[in-house]
Amino acid sequence: NPVGLYNLGNTCFLNAALQSLAHAPLLSDFFLKRHFVKDLNVENPLGTKGAIASAFAKLLQELLQPEGTAEAIAPEEMLRALCKHCPIIAEQPGMQQDAQEVMAFLLDALHEDLNRIREARDTRP
Numbered sequence: 001n002p003v004g005l006y007n008l009g010n011t012c013f014l015n016a017a018l019q020s021l022a023h024a025p026l027l028s029d030f031f032l033k034r035h036f037v038k039d040l041n042v043e044n045p046l047g048t049k050g051a052i053a054s055a056f057a058k059l060l061q062e063l064l065q066p067e068g069t070a071e072a073i074a075p076e077e078m079l080r081a082l083c084k085h086c087p088i089i090a091e092q093p094g095m096q097q098d099a100q101e102v103m104a105f106l107l108d109a110l111h112e113d114l115n116r117i118r119e120a121r122d123t124r125p
Helices: 012-022 025-032 034-041 049-065 075-085 099-113
Strands: none
Touching: 012 025, 012 049, 012 075, 012 099, 025 034, 025 049, 049 075, 049 099, 075 099
């Protein structure tokens, strides 16, 4: 059974976004089965050098394949990665934020961390 996430000081908005992503079957399988590793793009200047994707993968392992009988876990590593890369959270630590804005950031960060394009293409006609 999946477990919950502890509130780390006004992080319920983040927990809602993380639980939503964690329970998207195709996305969670992609990370749980470690398929994401071959797509990590640490050179992408628009990404987080794989920090968000790697932290999310680790969080999913703890959330959806827990060892023991924990009812909840503390998403501390994910929060640290977000504080480092997400201005919404970093500029106002401990403040309540909008779950949709954090969800948009997470989806974009995952997209850029896993972007398969390694070199910019000339798109001029």
